[in-house]
Amino acid sequence: MIVVQNVSKHYGKFLANDDISLAVQSGELAVLLGPNGAGKSTLIKSVCGLLRFRGSITIGGADNRSLEAKRLLGYVPEMPVLYPMLTVREHLEFIAKAYRLQTWEPIAEELLRRFELSDKTNKLGKELSKGMQQKVSVCCALLPQPKAVILDEPLVGLDPHGIREIKAVIAGLKNSGCALLISTHMIESMEENWDVTYIMKDGKVAALYRRGDLPAGQTLEDIYFSITESGKKA
Amino acid sequence: MSALVYIIRKSMKNSLKELGxxxxxxxxxxxxxxxxxxxxxxxxxxxxxxxxxxxxxxxxxxxxxxxxxxxxxxxxxxxxxxxxxxxxxxxxxxxxxxxxxxxxxxxxxxxxxxxxxxxxxxxxxxxxxxxxxxxxxxxxxxxxxxxxxxxxxxxxxxxxxxxxxxxxxxxxxxxxxxxxxxxxxxxxxxxxxxxxxxxxxxxxxxxxxxxxxxxxxxxxxxxxxxxxxxxxxxxxxxxxxxxxxxxxxxxxxxxxxxxxxxxxxxxxxxxxxxxxALADGNMGAATASKRKVRVAKTGVSGSGATALFGKHMRENLRENRFGILTLPSALIALGAVIMILFGRELSLVLQILMWLQIFLIGTGRGLKETYSHYIYLIPVSSFQKILWSNMEIMARTLFESALIFGIGGALIKAHPSFILICILTYTLFSLLLLGVNYLFMRFFGADISAGLLLFIYYLAVILAMAPGLVMAFVAGAAIGGDAGYFTGLLILSGWELAAGLGCFALSKGVLHNCDMPQMKTGK
Structure with a gap:
């Protein structure tokens, strides 16, 4: 569903992504791990068509900048960006109308209920806490029922209930056949559901692990530190 | 005190070093x-x-x-x-x-x-x-x-x-x-x-x-x-x-x-x-006031790209006390009418407003929209999205200029044709500025420093306007008098339209082929 081939991205002279290739199949959860500055957010933004890059990215076989790809894609940015003068419900209405969704109201109601936002539908974006904003941001991304979902640090700023719901939503999306690419620093939060993990370092994919590839007795966290901190200590 | 002197001295020194x-x-x-x-x-x-x-x-x-x-x-x-x-x-x-x-x-x-x-x-x-x-x-x-x-x-x-x-x-x-x-x-x-x-x-x-x-x-x-x-x-x-x-x-x-x-x-x-918030691209949160807003009428009209216009109108009507006009634009309109009244002419105010517009064009919701991800992901053509997301600033500029030159012109009893040509010149200048902005997004993106970008932007606006200004000046001087002045502004408006459309044509597909801009705040 999501195919990234030989993607490189420069910011001036700085090489943020260096010849990266990865693939996420339908019903698969791919985790992007890496220290700060490894190039995870740059890669995610490139996949979402927010940055220019060299190489090729397709969503459902279509170029990621095409309208076909955009119809399949949902994106939750690292920092929630809401419109301060729109209510929670209007955010969803705007997405529904911009995407020309036909029967969106029941889906919106369900999302609002799951994230405990049903009683806040008339609250303005600027009146919400950061955690609430993150929840609305997730609702906006999921409303069009995308087939590929990209989440950049989705758990940051959420309360325990929000974290539990996001994890449940992620599991549900995976079971329904959605392709998921998630960037996170909270390694343990993905331990249950991950299928494939890409560990990034210095703009490159330093390692690729499938769930079955993990050596016995080792966790994702052990692998992460062995790769990202190799060469730091004698 | 030495710690404070140290901070001031070191900050100044590092600022100078940064210039290098x-x-x-x-x-x-x-x-x-x-x-x-x-x-x-x-x-x-x-x-x-x-x-x-x-x-x-x-x-x-x-x-x-x-x-x-x-x-x-x-x-x-x-x-x-x-x-x-x-x-x-x-x-x-x-x-x-x-x-x-x-x-x-x-x-x-x-x-x-x-x-x-x-x-x-x-x-x-x-x-x-x-x-x-x-x-x-x-x-x-x-x-x-x-x-x-x-x-x-x-x-x-x-x-x-x-x-x-x-x-x-x-x-x-x-x-x-x-x-x-x-x-x-x-x-x-x-x-x-x-x-x-x-x-x-x-x-x-x-x-x-x-x-x-x-x-x-x-x-x-x-x-x-x-x-x-x-x-x-x-x-x-x-x-x-x-x-x-x-x-x-x-x-x-x-x-x-x-x-x-x-x-x-x-x-x-x-x-x-x-x-x-600015650095994170959350332009709305960065500019939102803390004023308590009463939510009365709700809903977003439109479908596809027009939903962007519907959203902007809902935001405007909720945020501004003067409907489509923001408080700064209402104050500018008031000041401009007073200036027309005392100066007894429209052209000076037109010039000043055009200079101001170079800075104020960024206050339109369309350009602000490009700092967040939504507009890039909406599955509609880039052209339609740009058109409808900038309809708000174009409508506001038209309304603002009709107000300024309409009322101001009526007060000094200016000829209706002069009032109309001033409205046209000012509104089409906004179109040109929008075109230049999108052209910049298309070709420069995030690879350039904010200061240099600003400088090149001014230069680009001046260059984009120069042929129109020269043609307008030559025609105006050749014909002379009020008729010459009117012809000059008509030519300038025509140039603004042509150059603006040219910029949009050159920045074709910009929203699907650019780096989402990021506000450089020195955070």
């Missing part, structure tokens, strides 16, 4: 310095045969500073003024440095902020020459402005300190703010009804004690004007009143409330949050 690493910024600074020097030279060369009376200058300066007086009250009543940054809060406030010394440091930092806020005054040599003010006078005006800003920032800090968490005191200060302006307004009204002539009434009011002794704004405008007229004693008296007030307020804050950290915290945190 960022040639774009260095070029920009050098160009600014060259422009100021050019202004100084021009002021020596240019002579005005019959300068406008100095009291008009005094009145304009008063009005300008009076706006900051209102702002100081508003800031003081909401969260105080941000004289510190979050790094000061996190490092200095918790350190064993005397709060009095820290406040002094804050005031020194604030002087730097005020310096940049009033920097544009240094470029007004040409305008001020019309009042017979030389470059020494420009520097004096600049110094007066800086002094006013020091007084007003301290005032807003004091107001916040005194009224914080006390509703009764807040009401008293609000009443005081109104009472401050009341005698002046009554005096002006009385003069107008007596003389039946606004210009005469204004002249009398500007010379009256009500204006001259108006705190800060009146003192500064009268002090600067007195110096310019050669009356140094009066000048010193008025500017001295500012100094006295500033010293008095600072002493009060220090002596009565050395634990002022809490008072400045809200403003500092708010300023920091806005800066961070």
């Amino acid at each position: 690493k960022k040639p774009g910024k260095l070029i920009l600074y050098l160009l600014v310095i060259a422009a100021i020097l050019g202004m100084v030279l021009l002021s020596f060369i240019r002579t005005v045969d019959s300068p406008a009376p100095l009291f008009w200058f005094s009145g304009i300066l008063f009005l300008f500073i009076a706006l900051f007086v209102v702002n100081a009250f508003a800031k003081g009543l909401s969260g105080g003024d941000a004289i510190f940054e979050m790094n000061d809060v996190n490092l200095l406030f918790v350190s064993p440095v005397s709060p009095r010394k820290v406040l002094l440091y804050g005031l020194v930092r604030m002087a730097k902020t005020s310096f940049w806020a009033g920097f544009f005054i240094l470029f007004q040599a040409n305008t001020l020459a019309n009042f017979g003010v030389d470059y020494g006078g420009v520097l004096l005006t600049f110094a007066g402005f800086l002094l006013s800003m020091a007084v007003l920032t301290t005032a807003s800090l004091l107001i916040y300190s005194v009224t914080n968490g006390n509703a009764v005191r807040k009401r008293i200060v609000k009443c005081l703010a109104v009472v401050l302006f009341l005698p002046l307004a009554v005096f002006l009204a009385v003069q107008y009804f007596t003389t039946q002539d606004m210009a005469t009434a204004l002249e009398i009011t500007i010379g009256s004690a009500f204006l001259r002794f108006f705190p800060v704004a009146g003192w500064t405008s009268s002090g600067v004007t007195a110096f310019l007229s050669g009356d140094a004693a009066t000048g010193l008296l008025f500017l001295g009143l500012n100094l006295l007030l500033c010293a008095g307020m600072t002493a009060y804050i220090l002596l009565s409330n050395p634990d002022y950290y809490e008072d400045v915290l809200v403003a500092t945190e708010t300023a920091y949050e806005k800066k961070r």
Whole structure:
């Protein structure tokens, strides 16, 4: 569903992504791990068509900048960006109308209920806490029922209930056949559901692990530190 | 104290070092310095045969500073003024440095902020020459402005300190703010009804004690004007009143409330949050006011790309008290109509508005929209999205210009064809500016420093307008008179339309082939 081939991205002279290739199949959860500055957010933004890059990215076989790809894609940015003068419900209405969704109201109601936002539908974006904003941001991304979902640090700023719901939503999306690419620093939060993990370092994919590839007795966290901190200590 | 001196010295040193690493910024600074020097030279060369009376200058300066007086009250009543940054809060406030010394440091930092806020005054040599003010006078005006800003920032800090968490005191200060302006307004009204002539009434009011002794704004405008007229004693008296007030307020804050950290915290945190929101692309949150908004009518109209326009209209109607017009654009419209009334011509105001529009085009929701991800992900063609997301600023500009030139033109009995051509020229100029902005997004993206980008942007606007201006000037001069002037503006409008559309054509597919811009805030 999501195919990234030989993607490189420069910011001036700085090489943020260096010849990266990865693939996420339908019903698969791919985790992007890496220290700060490894190039995870740059890669995610490139996949979402927010940055220019060299190489090729397709969503459902279509170029990621095409309208076909955009119809399949949902994106939750690292920092929630809401419109301060729109209510929670209007955010969803705007997405529904911009995407020309036909029967969106029941889906919106369900999302609002799951994230405990049903009683806040008339609250303005600027009146919400950061955690609430993150929840609305997730609702906006999921409303069009995308087939590929990209989440950049989705758990940051959420309360325990929000974290539990996001994890449940992620599991549900995976079971329904959605392709998921998630960037996170909270390694343990993905331990249950991950299928494939890409560990990034210095703009490159330093390692690729499938769930079955993990050596016995080792966790994702052990692998992460062995790769990202190799060469730091004698 | 040595720690504070160290911070100031080191910050200055590192800023200078940074210039070496960022040639774009260095070029920009050098160009600014060259422009100021050019202004100084021009002021020596240019002579005005019959300068406008100095009291008009005094009145304009008063009005300008009076706006900051209102702002100081508003800031003081909401969260105080941000004289510190979050790094000061996190490092200095918790350190064993005397709060009095820290406040002094804050005031020194604030002087730097005020310096940049009033920097544009240094470029007004040409305008001020019309009042017979030389470059020494420009520097004096600049110094007066800086002094006013020091007084007003301290005032807003004091107001916040005194009224914080006390509703009764807040009401008293609000009443005081109104009472401050009341005698002046009554005096002006009385003069107008007596003389039946606004210009005469204004002249009398500007010379009256009500204006001259108006705190800060009146003192500064009268002090600067007195110096310019050669009356140094009066000048010193008025500017001295500012100094006295500033010293008095600072002493009060220090002596009565050395634990002022809490008072400045809200403003500092708010300023920091806005800066961070800008850097994160959350343009809406960065510019949103804290004003309580009542949610009455809800809903977003439109479908596909038109939903962007529907959303912008809902946001506008909810945010602005004047419907499609924002508060700044309503104030600009009001000021422009007054200028037309006194200047008795449309062309000067058209020129000024076009210059302002170069900066103000960014206030449109369409360009702000490009800083967040939604517009890029909507599965509609890039062209349709750009068209409908900029419909709001185009509609606003058309409405604004119809208001300014319609009312202003009617008041001075200008020919309807002139009114229409001014509206057309101004509105189509916005189209050209939008085109240039999208062209920049398409070709520059995130690979260029903000300072250099700004410089190239101005240059691009000038270059894009140059052929149209030359053609308009040549045609206007050849035909001559009012007909020539009308033809010139018609040609300029045609050029703006053609160049604007050309820019849009060159930036085809921009939203699907660019880097999402990021606000560079130095966070």
